[in-house]
Structure formats: C-alpha cells, structure tokens
Amino acid sequence: MIIDRRTLLIGTAGGVAGLTIIPAFGQVPPLKKKDHYKVGFAQTESNNPWRLAQTASMKDEAAKRGAQLVYTDAASSAAKQVADVNSMIAQGVDFIFLPPREEKPLIPAVMNAKKAGIPVLLVDRNVDPSLAKPGVDFLAFIGSNFVLEGQRVADWTIEKTGGKGKIIELEGSVGASPANDRKKGFDDTIKAKAPDMVILASQSGDFARDKGRQVAETLLQAHPDATIVYAHNDEMALGAIAAIEAAGKVPGKDILVVSIDGEKDGVQAIVDGKLGCSCECNPRFGPAAFDILYKYANGDTIPPMIINPDRFFDASNAKEVLPTAF
Amino acid sequence: MADAPTIGRKGASFDVAAFFRRYAALTALIVLLAFNFAVTPNFASWQTLNVNLTQVATIVIVSVGMTLVIATGGIDLSVGSLMAISGALAPMIFLSSFGLSYPALGNALAFVAPVAIAGMFGLFNGWFITRFRVQPIVGTLVMFIAGRGIGQVLTNGNLQAFKNPTFQFIGLGRVFGVPCQVIIMLALVAAAAWTLRSTLFGRQILSVGGNERAAWLSGVPVASVKRWVYAISGLCAGIAGLVVVSINSSSDANLVGLGMELDAIAAVAVGGTPFTGGQATVVGSLIGALLIQLVRYTLLANGVPDAAALVVKGAIIAGAVWSQQRGKPT
Amino acid sequence: MSPTDPLLVMRDVNKRFQGVQALSAASLEVEPGEIMALVGENGAGKSTMIKVLTGAYRRDSGSIVFGGEPVDFASPQHAQHGGISPIYQEINLVPFRSVAENIFLGREYRRYGLLDWGRMNAEAADLLRRFAVEIDVRRPLMDFSTAIQQMVAIARAVSFKARLVIMDEPTSSLDEREVSVLFDVMRRLRAEGVAVIFISHRLDELYQVCDRVTVMRDGRTVMAGRMGDVDKLHLIAAMLGRDLETVRAHSTGFSGAHAAAGEVVLSAEGLQIGRKVRDARVEVRERQIVGLAGLLGSGRTEVARAIFGADPADAGTIELGGRAVSPREPAEAIALGVGYCSEDRKADGIVPDMSVRENMTLGILPRLTSMGIVDEARQREIVDRFMKRLAIKASSAEQKIRELSGGNQQKVLLARWLCTDPKLLILDEPTRGIDVGAKAEIQALIRELADQGLGVLMISSELEEITEGADRVFVLSDGRTVADLPHAEASAAAIMAAMAHGGAEAGEEAVNG
Known part of the structure; x- marks a missing residue:
C-alpha cells in the first residue's frame, strides 16, 4: 500500500477515533492531598452579569486558597466548552469545576475527565441524569434547585393574585437545565394549585x-x-418591564412581573415597585466549590447533590438586600 | 436606420408573471399581512405596527449601509461589532464626570462621538480593503472579530445600565406619534435611494460594482468610492448601536448587535440587491427586512418556537433568491 | 431522414426584445456536411439566430427542424446533447481550470465515482493534436494565449460529436497559420459529414472555405446561395442593402485623404514596461492618425495602457503637448486630455447593467455634476447628440448596454471618449468584432475627428486599417519599435516584413516590394 497523503490522513483519523472508544468503568477518580492545586474552570459565557459574578467569585476564591486556576470561556458554545475541558485535561489539571452549557452535549467532556483520572464537580447546571451519575461519573452537583425556584415563584404569584391571572412566560436558553427546570417547577405548580390561571x-x-x-x-x-x-x-424580566412601559402600561400595577436570580438591577426594580419578586440564585460559588474540593481530598464523603439555599426577595426585604446583591 | 432615440421605454404588454417575479418580496409581504389580519390575535392595531416598526428599525438602518457596500460588489461583516463599540461608548460619555457636570454637552457628544468613531472604523475597513487589495469578506472579518473585543475591553465586559431620557429619545421618543428610530430609518432609506439615483457618488458606486475595471479606466476614483461606502456602513452601524442601547436602557458590549450583520445581509438579499454588485435597491432592503421581521412576529405571536423561526427565515431567503433568478431576462 | 434532406431548417423565426424586433420571419437552411457562411451587419440578427437555435433564447414563433425532427431546445446544454455545438465570440471557458478540464466540462470521465484524470488528459491531448496544437493539457487555460484558448474551445465543441458546429467569429484572435489550421479542421469535419455554420466579418476567409452563404439584414434573411455564385461586392451590397455603385472601392472607411499634421500631441520614448515592452517609441501629431502595428503579444496594448496611466512604465519618457508627464492612474490621463478605448469591451469597457446613457457619460460624469447632483437634462442632450452622430442602434438611451450588439456597444464606448473632448485618443482594436457597415462608419468617423484636430493612436491587427487609415505607422515587434513608416511606405508587405524581421529590412522591402 502506498503511503500517500490520503492513507496517512485516514490512518490518523482512525487511530484517534479508536483511542476514544476505550470504555469508561469504575468510580469517580480520587484526589490526592496537596498544598497547591491546579484547577480548571470551564465557564459557559461571560455575556451577562450572573456569569461575570460567578467567574469573579471563583477567581477570588482560587487566589485566596493559592490555587492555580485555568480559566476558559466557551462563548455560549457547548461544542467549545467540550473542547475547553479536553484542553484542561491535556494540561494536567487536578480538578475541574464545570457549569455545563447544555445537559446532553457535555456528557463526553465529563467522561473524558473521568477516564483521565480527574474528578469533576458540576456547578450551577447539571447534565442529563440518565446518562451520567453523581458519585460514579462525576463527583457531585452543587447548585440551586431550579425546579424549587420555579415552584417558589409560582407559589408567591398565586398568593399575590389570589389564583387568578393570564401568564406570559419568558424562557431561558433552549436546552439549558435552569430553563428546563424553572419551567417545570412553575408550570406544574400553576397547573396543580391554580386551575384558574392559564399560561x-x-x-x-x-x-x-x-x-x-x-x-x-x-x-x-x-x-x-x-x-x-x-x-x-x-x-429578561427587566427587558419585559421596558416592553410593558413602552406599551404604555405600568409594570407592577397593570402587569405583575416575577423572575429569578436576585441580581442588583432586579432587586432595584423590586424597590422601585416594577418587579414583584425575584427568587435568589446565587452565583457566588467560589467558597462552597473549593470547600468541597478540599473535603474530597481529605477523604470525606461528598453527597451527590448539594443544594444552595436560595433566599427569596420581594418588597418586604428588597431594600436591606440591595447592597449585597450581585 | 434607427430613428432618433426616444427616452424611456416603449410600453410593453403587461406580463403578470414577470411582475410578480420582480416584486416577489413585496408580494410576499402583502400576503403575509393578509394572513396575519386573519389569523393572528390582536393584529389589526396601530400598536402592532408600532412594535414591528421599532423592532425592525435597527436592522433597516444597518441594511442601508450594507446595501451600498454590496452595490460595490463588497460586503461588511463588521457592522454588529461596530454597533457594540458605539453602544458601549455612548453611556461611557454621558455617565463620565464630564458628562454629568455638563449634561447638554455630554449628551450631544454621546450622540456624535460614538457614531463618528464607528464611521472611522468603517473607513479603516475601506482603507484596509483597498490598500491591500483584500477581499471584503476577509477584510471586514478583522473588525468583526476585533471590534467586539474592543467594546468588551472598554467596558470590562460589564453591563452599563442607565437612565437618561434626553439621550434615550433616539430609541424611546416619538415625534408626532412616530417613534424616533422609525423616522431615522425612513430618512436614511430615502437619502440612500436618492443618492444612488441622482448623485455623482451614487452612480459611481453602481459603476464600481458593475464593472470595476471599466469604471477605473473611465476615471472613476474607485478606491475613494469604496472607502466611503464602508465609512457610511460604519456610520449606520454607529447610529443603530445608539438606538439599541437607548431602547434597553443598558449597554452590554457582549450582546449589542450580535448577529446583526447576518440580519442585514439577509434583508439585502431578500430585497433583491444582487451580491455581484452594480445594481441596488435600498427600498428593496427595507421590504426585505420588513418581510423577515413580519415572519418572526407571526411565528412568535402564534406560539411557534424560536428555533422553527430560524428555519423559516432561511427558507424565505432561499425563496427570495430563487424568485429573483427566475425574473432574470433570458 | 433521407440523405438529401437538409440537416437544419429554420423557418419564419421571430424574436422580439424590449421593443426591438431582432428576428423577423428569418430563415436558415444547412445541408449535412457543408460549411455555411452566415454574414450580416451587427444587429442583423446572426447572433440572435444562433442563440435561438441553441436554446439560449426562446423564439417567439417559427419552426426549427433538425435532423428531420422538430426541435425546441430549452437550453444550450440540451442543444449540445442534441448534436449542435456552438462556439461563441467570447471564449466561455474557465480560465483557472486546466485545459483538459475545460474540454470535458460537464461530462467528465469517472472511475469508481472519482474523476478519471488520466483518461481525460490523454483524450484532450489527442484532440488538440488533431488541430496541430501540442500543449500540456494539465496547465490552467489562462496560461495560454487567446489563440490557443480559442483552439481549446473549438476542440471542446468538436469533441461533443456534434452534427452541426457553429463558429461565431472564431478567427478574430488567430494569426494566419492558426487560421489555416482551423480551416483544415473545418474541411475535415465536412468530410466526416458534420455541418459547420461559420459566422465572420472577414469575407476573404469565408471565400476560402465556405460552400454556401446566407446573408441577414435587419433581422431578415435577404440572400442564400452558393458561395461561388456571389462575388464579394454583391455580397457586401446585400449585407448593406445598398446599390452596387455606392459601395466604396476601398475596403475600409478611410477616405485616403490625409490632412497636414499639426503640433506634437504625444511623444513617448524608450518605454520599458514589465517584461513585455523593452524599448518602444511612438509619436502622434494633431490631425494625424498614427497606426501601431504588430503581432499578438508585441506589446501594443501595454504601450497604450502606460500612456493612459493604467499601468506604470518602468522607464522611458512620455510627453503630452510638449510637457513631460507620468500619469499614475487613468483619471490623471483623462484630465490631461487623453482618452483610451480598450481592446476588450466586455472586461474593460461596458458596465453591463447600466444603460446606454450611463455608459456613455461615465467618463464625464463629474463635469455634468453640480453640488453632487447629476444634471440629467444635460446628460440626455449629450447622449442624444452622440447617438445620432454615431448612428447607435438601440431601442432608447435607457436600454441596458448588454443587450446591444457588439458593434453598437463599441460605438457607445467610442462616444464615451469623444464626450471627454480629448486631444489624444488611443483606440485599441476599435473595429474588432464589428460588421462591415459599422466598421466603415467608425473608420470614417475617426478620419473626420482627426481632420478636426484630434490626434489618434490606433492599434489594429487588420492590415487594411493600418495601410489605408494611418498617416504614419510604428511597428512593434517583441516590445521594440522596429519601424517608423510614413503612409507612402506603409504597405502591407513592408509592415509584415518589419514584424517578421524587425527593422532594417523593412525599409528595403518598402522600396522594392
């Protein structure tokens, strides 16, 4: 067989493909105890305040603990995020913090890390639970319970309106776990507890x-x-408020606006009476995430799901909370 | 022997099929309007017209510049990024200590400087393309990538939220009941259409696109014409950037103008301006943008998920180009 | 189909474009295995007739019967498969791709689903060898001269195993040797039973090789007969629709009168441009037509472009009206009073989507502008004037220039330069691809303009134009000016001798020959 360019290319492609088919069995890789760790944080995007706050929190905590942080930004592309994780594996990090952009496309990244012997902690978003399990394929998930967030907002809304009203829902990015869960939580609660309300x-x-x-x-x-x-x-709620005002109506009076996150501009809107309520979704993962890392290295068992307690903001507490909102 | 030539075409018999092929986009628009009146809830109201016009205004403003660029046989991928720069600069100006101490001057500067700077980046595009004889799609790619980065660096990636009614008039204000950006949009369309038809500059643009070598050999200042159209495209993007941040009362360099270049190109394509250059219809781009906007509105208002809307948008563009090709003379 | 039936019968064909009746009950009959000459002025309808036959246009009415069957080809590709192969005036091939690829465009050989280059290259080389052309068929088409490219186009058409080959002005870019090779090929095709329609303005060539002739005029067929039965003068009379007596004795429109030359308008010395031009010299005076003769590739166009500022000259001096100049772009040359009507009107001349009016005034648009706005009234007045003066045939000044015939397009381009009121007018092949009548008109016009004071530098490959029209002839050979002949000494023999031998002997030939 002649070794020409074509054969070489086909051979290389085949070889690489073959390498990735090595099956992944076993448990989550262990973590050695070290003074200084090299950790990777593959962020999904940096184009909104929540993400920026999350990144800042991780960087600050890494600096505090003397860890070397390898930071990447996937610019809203799930495919790029997978590539970022792979490059972190190649750089030989000890641990990876990962907020998966979407539930399904990031599964291969998690599996690759496991194969390479690097434990992964999922932060703020989850992967499809039927395809990857905490404690087996990745260490754990820490984040808010998005379904609960949706439920709490629904409960507050039902109480405020007496179970009556017509709802327009603005969803998050298609395929993202917070969007899916917040929809589920809210919609199910409305259906169960307020049959007079319609979306x-x-x-x-x-x-x-x-x-x-x-x-x-x-x-x-x-x-x-x-x-x-x-x-x-x-x-999105702030955008909706602008739309309501542009239509000549008054947000808060003519139309009730409710949302989730608890960012500074949102809390300010509550103070101004335009936004009804906002369930907190705290982006400051730094301290909790690194705590888990050190605990795991120490040999402690880590629960598969660690839920951040979210506060709930409305007119009753907005003013006090404002200074600390992200 | 030929008679003394008469000006204007002699009357031809009315060919219905040819008429529809040439006015395909307009026809589609009318059909879609009829559909909406029948099916979409609450469609027949001034407010609906208002919503659609304001939503489409920024795309049209950018499309005006894009039409001129495409008329020279070029293309400008950098418009979205230039919008981000302009949208990032404006709040920085009127929120600065200078702007706060002298609000009138600050606001005026916040209008003029970002647009001028976007125009200069456009001029840079034109210079880069003509000086180094780079293909426009590659030349404007530079600003497409770097421009947004510049905006992000200026603002550190942070959102700037503000409340400045004087400045925000461009996006939120109305003149005799008509939203300000709609007036700007119509004024720009009219100005561009007139320029192409009646001015020396406009005819030079079309000759450069029609046959650049012939134009150059006839003494047309080809390089200068090209630099100017890219500068104009930059100016339009600058204006559009101001409109977007005004409507949202916030400027996010990460998001302003994202994908705008493709929307503008789509509007120009659907509107009937050929990408080979030499012919242009700014009114066509307006109709193209309206058609795409109306489709988006129709789908959204009738509960069709956004992803489907993208597919439909692609289908419209394909359909528009197909019907234009059919209308070409045999 | 019986052996005595005609191969092609086109009858009562009508076609109308935007107010102009291009074909009016036109007809054409071709026997199998004959070479048919198709002649007529530009605008007579020859090209339209061919385009209707091959399916590039749809006819409005009339019948076409090919090989005994009525046909209605929907596209040139259909016609190709049906056995009709056209070769157009502009070579419609892909310059960036190889010669073999171009020959097999659209019907490449495949092996196991992949392209079979080996077979295509071999067959392409064989095909070209039949034309006595030996080239490396793997090289891109644009590496070769126009003449070779033409041969490739012909080879391609022939390779389709056509029953009818249509050649539209195939010899316009060929030299004598290449033309005789082409004629040999045509005779070989005839012997194989393939019919050829040969469209050309070069009447002498037609007499060499054609069996019969069909003459068209103003969209109608006015004459059809055996080539041997019609003499050249009768042919021209039929084409022009004029009486025999009024057809001029001269073969060109140059009257032969030569006014006294005035001041020096252009003087160029020692021009060096790239690798093509090594030492060129040219001089033009007022009221003078100076011919620039030379073979394809001798550097004539390069000299013209350098004077016009379209290409930079590496060395040498150019003086306009006694002042040394070095224009760096055409706009500067135009401002200095120079006009340049380029050789390739499709590539360098017309803006296809613009109207006749726009094309004509492209050079003077700034002069018609005040405060940025074009004065359309003045523009129309100028256009009307020139359309009358040059007898430009168009449905109106607003008609798109790409719909005009080649000759009328050339007239518009000429008008473009005349509008600028130049002192020096450079014409590069001004009558190429133009019919007898228009040619004569343009030649007479050039003489008239010169008599009125214009200095003209005329590049032409047609010797009659040079020998009859030029007051002075410079001959270029291999980038050098090898002869400077006054009208009296500039016979065809002298010029060709200069081209061939370059210099000294030219003078001798003129004296002796």
Missing part, C-alpha cells in the same frame, strides 16, 4: 435583556389580556 404563551428570551424585551413586546401585543409575566431570569 397564554411561552417563548425563549435566551436569558438576555434585549431578546427578552423583544419577545415580551411581541407576546404582549398578541395577548393584550395578559396580566402576569414570568421570566426565568432578571435580565
């Missing part, structure tokens, strides 16, 4: 203020009888 329309605003505004604007125009807007995050 008129539910579209994705991509967790962004401008897109949320445009979608809200369109949906409000098509459904002028809406009385409630439920946004999966504060950014």
